[in-house]
Amino acid sequence: MQWQQPIPKEYMQIPREQLLARIEQRKAEMGRRLVILGHHYQQDDVVRFADFLGDSFQLSREAAKVADAEFVIFCGVHFMAESADVLTAPHQKVLLPDMGAGCSMADMAQLDDVQDAWSAIAAACQADKDFKLVPITYMNSTAAVKSFVGEHDGAVCTSSNCDKILSWALGGQKPAEVPHTKIIFFPDQHLGRNTGYKMGYPLESMVVWDYRQPNGGLTDQQIRDATFILWKGHCSVHQLFRPEHVDDIRLRMPGVKVLVHPECRWEVVQKADLVGSTDFIGKQIAAAPAGSKWAVGTEVHMVQRLANAHPEQTIVVLSDCQCLCTTMYRIDPPHLLYILDNLAAGKVLNRIQVDPFDTYWSRVSLQRMLDITAGKPVAPPPEPRPQRGIQAAALRVLPLETATT
Numbered sequence: 001m002q003w004q005q006p007i008p009k010e011y012m013q014i015p016r017e018q019l020l021a022r023i024e025q026r027k028a029e030m031g032r033r034l035v036i037l038g039h040h041y042q043q044d045d046v047v048r049f050a051d052f053l054g055d056s057f058q059l060s061r062e063a064a065k066v067a068d069a070e071f072v073i074f075c076g077v078h079f080m081a082e083s084a085d086v087l088t089a090p091h092q093k094v095l096l097p098d099m100g101a102g103c104s105m106a107d108m109a110q111l112d113d114v115q116d117a118w119s120a121i122a123a124a125c126q127a128d129k130d131f132k133l134v135p136i137t138y139m140n141s142t143a144a145v146k147s148f149v150g151e152h153d154g155a156v157c158t159s160s161n162c163d164k165i166l167s168w169a170l171g172g173q174k175p176a177e178v179p180h181t182k183i184i185f186f187p188d189q190h191l192g193r194n195t196g197y198k199m200g201y202p203l204e205s206m207v208v209w210d211y212r213q214p215n216g217g218l219t220d221q222q223i224r225d226a227t228f229i230l231w232k233g234h235c236s237v238h239q240l241f242r243p244e245h246v247d248d249i250r251l252r253m254p255g256v257k258v259l260v261h262p263e264c265r266w267e268v269v270q271k272a273d274l275v276g277s278t279d280f281i282g283k284q285i286a287a288a289p290a291g292s293k294w295a296v297g298t299e300v301h302m303v304q305r306l307a308n309a310h311p312e313q314t315i316v317v318l319s320d321c322q323c324l325c326t327t328m329y330r331i332d333p334p335h336l337l338y339i340l341d342n343l344a345a346g347k348v349l350n351r352i353q354v355d356p357f358d359t360y361w362s363r364v365s366l367q368r369m370l371d372i373t374a375g376k377p378v379a380p381p382p383e384p385r386p387q388r389g390i391q392a393a394a395l396r397v398l399p400l401e402t403a404t405t
């Protein structure tokens, strides 16, 4: 998480209606020069100003399509703004209203820890001449980790396409085979475990790499025996859901369907009726008949918005714990107005810029994801390949196919 200089106190004291009216006015003044992106987990008073509402990857792609927007205000968290910067054109500036809006999960995989793990795993497996280690990172990771993955022949995944990306990485290796090919999966152990298990790989084929422990807390033999090396990361929101919440809601609400995000623990996923991404969750509820009952295991703002949009159904959060993404919640109307007022005064605050080297390799890892998901052959990284320090303009010309995921 980065440090955010406190905004002037008076912004926190503006009455809500005035605050909203001033944001509306600033937005209208900027017209097509500005695009505001809102993640599903944002509060309603932020989402109401969003030109697009979606998950992190959908939003970044929307930003890339609106090429006449000079400024992109990303109402999400830091890694999402980085992805938007990676995918947008050089003339577009991506701003995050509060630099303290980080993601605890993304922050759990820091590049130097990732590099250490890579070397240690390679050393443990050096006697196997067929050994191959493929890095896969969830979209919810820093640009530095996406870049590492791209540079080391891996790919990004989302919660919607994770199984396809893992199948590609394993190159047809079956669950029962001796694992010459291994996956190191960043940063969410739960998404990796849930997806690998759904694909038929037993829990015994997975180990957890604890980046705070020497050798990840594993013996070399445990590393050699594993197919999946899961980074010890998690989402602080989705990890709050527990199996007993599922049992409890089924008792309290007969006929309820439990619908959870794959960032939830394996034990919760096993007890759920349906598992899928934020997009999947929204679509399931939109398609359900009146009178349906849902207990949803994801962030509270999204669940509340779904409940408001579908009063003909009963929609509750799976547990009554505070299932709130506190870092997303740092983006609020006062911070949004402060950024907009500064833009109006010609000052660009909180710009998120990924360095050109990481931009190139992040795009490579994202492009691989798109190719694999679309069933296309994975193309080699385009030439010329970058050196650290190369000019941004020379790299940003790389096209990123916008096939559907």
Ligand code: SF4
Pocket (backbone or CB within 6 Å): 041, 077, 102, 103, 104, 105, 106, 140, 235, 236, 237, 238, 299, 325, 326, 327, 328
């Ligand atoms: S909900 Fe979880 S994964 Fe998403 S931004 Fe918040 S902490 Fe990160």
